[in-house]
Amino acid sequence: QVQLVESGGGSVQAGGSLRLSCAASGYSDRSVSMGWFRQAPGNEREGVAVIDTDGVTSYADSVKGRFTISQDNAKNTLNLQMNSLKPEDTAIYYCALDWWSRARIATITPDYWGQGTQVTVSS
Numbered sequence: 438q439v440q441l442v443e444s445g446g447g448s449v450q451a452g453g454s455l456r457l458s459c460a461a462s463g464y465s466d467r468s469v470s471m472g473w474f475r476q477a478p479g480n481e482r483e484g485v486a487v488i489d490t491d492g493v494t495s496y497a498d499s500v501k502g503r504f505t506i507s508q509d510n511a512k513n514t515l516n517l518q519m520n521s522l523k524p525e526d527t528a529i530y531y532c533a534l535d536w537w538s539r540a541r542i543a544t545i546t547p548d549y550w551g552q553g554t555q556v557t558v559s560s
Contacts, residue, residue, distance in 0.1 A: 439463040439549045441532045446554030453522050453558070459515040459532030459551055467512040470540035472547065475528035475556075482531070486517060487545050490538040497542055500526075522558045529553040 445457040457473065472487040486496045486506035494506050505518040515532055533547035540546070 439534060441534060441549055441551035443530065443532050443551045443554040446530060446556045448557040448559065449522055451522060451524055451558055451560050454518070454520045455522065455556060457517040457519070457530055457532075457554060457556075461513055461515060461532075461534065464534075468538045469512075470535040470537055470545060471506075471508065471512075471515045472533045472535065472540070472542075472545050473506060473515075473517045474531045474533055474547070474550075475526075476531070476553075477525075477528040480528075484542050484545055485530070487540055487542045488515070489540055493539075493541075495542040519556070522556075524558050524560045526556060527558050528556060530556050 440463045442460045468490045470489045473485040476482040488494050488506045503521045507516045531553045532551035534549040535545050
């Protein structure tokens with residue numbers, strides 16, 4: 438059974454940094470794509486960053502140059518380094534897994550979701 442467990446959320450002032458992590462378990466085929474999504478109150482869930490099975494990354498325009506997605510070598514942990522945070526980055530952040538190995542930010546269609554972690558950026 439696939440499990441995705443996020444950690445690392447919290448509160449930070451604008452301009453600060455946070456690092457999110459997602460522990461992935463319950464599956465053996467690591468030829469998958471992983472991603473981070475976020476959802477702010479009143480908004481739809483949106484893709485933030487995606488990494489495919491070969492390590493190719495893609496980002497939403499709103500976070501390019503500020504956020505970096507990465508995985509450990511064993512692909513057990515997915516990370517999101519968030520720098521230069523803005524109040525509009527405030528949202529619940531979700532880890533996601535797509536069985537398709539070549540997903541991009543525009544094409545990822547998650548098959549599994551984590552429970553989410555809150556990120557709050559104050560001005």
